[in-house]
Amino acid sequence: MERITNCLLRDPVLSPYKSIHVLRMLFVIYSFCTPLLSSANPEHPAEAADLTITGKVTDSAGSPIQGASVKIEGTEKGTFTNNAGLFKMDNVPVNAVLIFSHVSFKEERVPLNGRTNLVISLKGNSTDLADVVVVGYGTQKKATATGAISVVKGEVLQQSPAVNFTNTLAGRLPGLVAVNASGEPGRDDATIRIRGANTLGDNSALIVVDGIVGRDMASIRPEDVESVTVLKDASSAIYGARAANGVILITTKRGKTGKPEITANVNYGISSPTVIPEMADAATYATMMNEIEGYAGRAPVYTDEEIQKFRDGSEPWLYPNTDWFDAVFKKTTPQTRSDLSIRGGTEAIRYFVSGGYSLQDAIYKNSSARFSQANFRANLDANVSKYISIGIDLSGSQEDRNFAANPFSYMLNRSKPMFIATYPGNKPAAGYQAGQSPVVLVSDDIGYDKRKSYNFLSNARLKVEIPWVSGLSITTNVSYDKTINNGKFWRKPYMLYSWDRQTFDANGEPVVTGALDGPYATPELNQNFSDGYRTTLNALLNYNKVFGSHQLKFLAGVEKITGGSMDLTAFRRGFVSTAVDQMFAGGDPDKNNGGSASVNARLNYFGRVNYDYNQKYLLEFVWRYDGSYIFPEAKRFGFFPGASVGWILSEESFWSGISNIVNHFKITGSWGQTGNDRIEAYQYLSSYSFSSQPFIFNENLLAKALNELRIANPNITWEVANQTNVGFEAQFLKGAVQLSANYFYNLRSNILAFRNASVPATSGLTLPRENIGRVANRGFEIELAYRGSSGNFNYRVSANAALAKNKILFWDETPGVPEYQQSTGRPMNAGLYYLSMGVFKTQEDIDKYPHWANAKPGDLIFKDVNEDGAINGLDLVRYEKTDLPTFTGGFTVDLSYKNIFLSALFQGAAGAVRSYSLESGLIGNFLADDAYGRWTPDNTNADKPRAWNTGGYYWTNAISGGTWGINNTYWLKNNDYLRLKTLQLGYNLPSKWLNKIGVNNASIYFTGLNLFTLAGFKSFDPETVGTVYPLSKVYNFGIKLTL
Secondary structure, eight states: OHHHHHHHHHOTTTTTOOOHHHHHHHHHHHHHHHHHHHHHOTTSOSSOOOEEEEEEEEOTTSOBOTTOEEEETTSSOEEEOOTTSEEEEEEEOTTOEEEEEETTEEEEEEEOTTOOEEEEEOOBOSSSTTOEEEETTEEEEGGGOOSOEEEEEHHHHTTOOOSSGGGGOTTTSTTEEEEESOOSTTSOOEEEEESSOOOSSOOOOEEEETTEETOOOTTOOGGGEEEEEEEOSGGGGGGGGGOTTOEEEEEEOOOOSEEEEEEEEEEEEEEEESOOOOBOOHHHHHHHHHHHHHHTTOOOSSOHHHHHHHHHOSSTTTSOOOOHHHHHBOSOEEEEEEEEEEEEEOSSEEEEEEEEEEEEEOSBTTOOOEEEEEEEEEEEEEESSSSEEEEEEEEEEEEEEEEOOOOHHHHHHTOOTTSOOEETTTEEBOOSGGGOOHHHHTSGGGEEEEEEEEEEEEEEEEEEEOTTSTTEEEEEEEEEEEEEEEEEEEEOOEEEEEEEEEEEOTTSOEEEEEEEESSOSSOEEEEEEEEEEEEEEEEEEEEEEEETTEEEEEEEEEEEEEEEEEEEEEEEEOOSOTTOOSGGGSOSSSEEEEEEEEEEEEEEEEEEEEEEETTTEEEEEEEEEEEETTSOGGGOEEEEEEEEEEEEGGGSGGGGGGTTTEEEEEEEEEEEEEEEOOSOTTTTSOEEEEOSSOEEETTTEEEOOEEEEEOOOTTOOOEEEEEEEEEEEEEETTTTEEEEEEEEEEEEEEEEEOOOSSSOGGGOOOOOOEEEEEEEEEEEEEEEEEEEEETTEEEEEEEEEEEEEEEEEESOOOTTOOGGGOSBTSOTTOOEEBOEEEEOOSHHHHHHSOOOTTOOTTSEEEOOTTOSSOOSGGGOEEOSOOSSOSEEEEEEEEEEETTEEEEEEEEEEESOEEEOOOOBTTTBOOBHHHHTTBOBTTBTTOSBOOOOOTTSSTTTSOTTSOSSSOOBGGGEEEOOEEEEEEEEEEEEOOHHHHGGGTOSEEEEEEEEEEEEEEESOOSSOTTBOSSOOOOEEEEEEEEEEEO
16 A cells, blocks of 8 residues: 555656545545446456457458558557458457558448457448459459559440450550551451550560460450450560560459349441542543643643533533442441340359350442351359369350452552443443452452351369468469361452443443453362461469568469461362352362461460568569470570569658548559560571472473572570569549559560671572561550549549650661661651652742752652752651551540430540552542642642652652652651540430339440541541551440340
8 A cells, every 4th residue: 555655646647646645545436446347347357458359351342351451549559461351469458449441442440349359341442442453364453553554444345336346445545556457347456556666576465365365355245344454564574475565464254143134235336437538530530631641741631521521420421420439338337236144143153154246247339248256255153162163264256257359459549530330230331450340349249258267265264272371272274275267269250341432222321231351261269278276274373471561472373385277278260150169160270279287385484472561562573484486495495574663652651641632642663574476486497498490300200399488597586675664653532533654665675687788688698587676665654534423413534645656776777878867766667758848839949959850840849858969869768757656545534414324535646657659640540639739830839749640750659669659758648636436325224114124224325436537637547557448437326234
């Protein structure tokens, strides 16, 4: 008692109470009341002992949250949940308050109130930080990912009515560039580039579908897709040798727990060309032909009266004005797409099964050209036991392609507007070179080009969780893919009709006579067959561990890929009749066959380590040890590492002052090295081919001769890509505003290239390609999004933009070439051109400035680059732009009000040029853009050159001297554009209507593709290159039901 009293006297709080009697009275009262309080609250012992707390943390769906922080309020004492979401804490005060937090979820404050076991469900923080993104051979939380990764959900891609999956991606993902070589159904695959071009060779991205590399994505249906992820930096190094150009990961839908959900989606669309080139009319063409003859000092071809008849259409049979695109193309053509899926399951087994069919008709008249595709998919997952699960993925497709001959080159180059397309009764007119009338080339009269493909893809997966080591699991995959292609190309002569330009029938229509014509004198048949396969075997070891504030994830794997293909071809000509289009019915004198086969193999070892401390400091290291059949044995394997770091500043205590404004801020940096073996195989071996000229032995013995195709390069090895990336990711106003940006620098070395001139051609050597090239590519990407709501009105707007510029650092430049003509230091594939400066208005202008010999008023002015007073080959300049855009972007608007929803994607590109060259003049017609506003003696202030004959003037020749091609920048047109890429407007039917008929959800909608375009050059679609089948503008209507 005395000792206690002395202690109380020394207490600074009680020191005012100096009286010893008062202190003793307080102690007595305390001693008396404590047992009473203890008996009144039996849950709390008289001496409040610390507790051991256990529990589990899950998300709103009940899935465990790994790495959630559990702290005692007001202290730094805490722990983290393990991979099962479980935690344990000792020595916790009985009345403590625990703070549960995770960067992807809202913080939760939980008073213990004496409890010792807790189950806590954290709510999402209304941002996408909780999203799981697919990465190489696994998944990661977006909030803690350190790589340059972009993701788009499958439901977003469904807003596009494009049948080909590659055409749904443009504008959706920053840094992804899509360029189309054609819009023809079945040939409309977009060429995909990630962060522009990085190598002198193959720049294709690696496609990975459900974890299996090398699959095709064109035939995938958006309705089957869960997400598309693009790996753009060191994160792709885990795929090693084939990931140098980036990786596109496609994840299809899987089953989920719950009652079966049946979804049906039916679409009907009308498509038409986005752009049809406008050509000069007959009167304009005739006038231009007279001008050409006049410039040459010859008499005009057409009289003024004839030109007027072309113009007014008074005698359409004798003086026609044919629009060849109207003669060949339909105004619109249909497309349909239907999908049916069922999804559901239990805790033991889950399933997603789907089927779909698409049909695209071509825009040609009188043609069966079309593309159809039937797909199925079945993804099954099952839990065999608590520790063992299996998965089976099966998918397949049948694709039928019926093609017509491409009429574009003929319509643009050979078909004059004063030619008749068809006579009455749809009889095609004769009079074309080799009988190649465009209206017949696209019709079934010429025969057919039918191609059928069968694709079967499979994968079996086994996952075993090791029960005696928490967080340790082994996963194996066995995949087998099979592709079979059949092609049948049947060509025959066809009927063309001639008219003497004098004889008419009683109705005033021409009397014509028919005769067989065309480039095929007799029927001929080509058939081909190919059979390919690929097997993939891999095993993955995963280990996840949380200890204190530390979280560690480890992946190690091995993968073996083997494949092969074989093909057969056969040809026969001289069919007696067109009634039998089978190989046996052809003639014997003119026939041939051939075939080939190939095999390939790869063996890879790879891994990844992820570490984070306190959900703030992030580290990732990936590696891959690749072996490829492409290279000689001594150089067959390559090691490709990658590392990235991240720092979530918003988790630091010093950030608390602005956390209400900037609730998430992460900076990242990465460096990685990947390889590239996308080159022609076996270049370390000399290759030979059989010569068409045999040797003759003993005067009559024929023997095939061998030609050497390539000198071996035993030192050939991997291209090496060094990729550096720095960036940041931020969210403001509790996730309402999201901003991210990345800067990248890619250095590609050991690129295979031929030595241009350091070994002269006079040496007689045909050298192999060597690993001598180096290319740099740098740029930035940025994404910005804002979302909000007001009552029943919800909105989200987002924008993305990317800039990528490449330049050649070295590839054995020709010695002595002027700097301004060198490709080194300039973009890959940059052309060599004379710089066009306008048009010589008068002879006086020609006399004042250096010019090509025989230049005349109306000709193009070439810049005297070296200022030597002459125009010659030394004035050619390496141009800075190519057909690949350097800037790409997209702007998305998503709106909804009650049951009405609208989404629009505006997509654009800049920095590219397109070249065009037509055989205009005596051979064919002119583009209206070149014809109207051209220079004439009466229009000397024009900025377009005079009428010309291709190949007839210095400014219409190719540099090589040929008649096809361009040699100056006048023929390069700005290819910048902005277009309304997709539009969706729909209505969700009220649930009170649907409940009566047993339907959960139903919507009707309109979707559009390429509906509106702004472009500087309007003769061709800006997303295409060359003179090709145009892209489609699609108006689509659909209905979607979910039962």
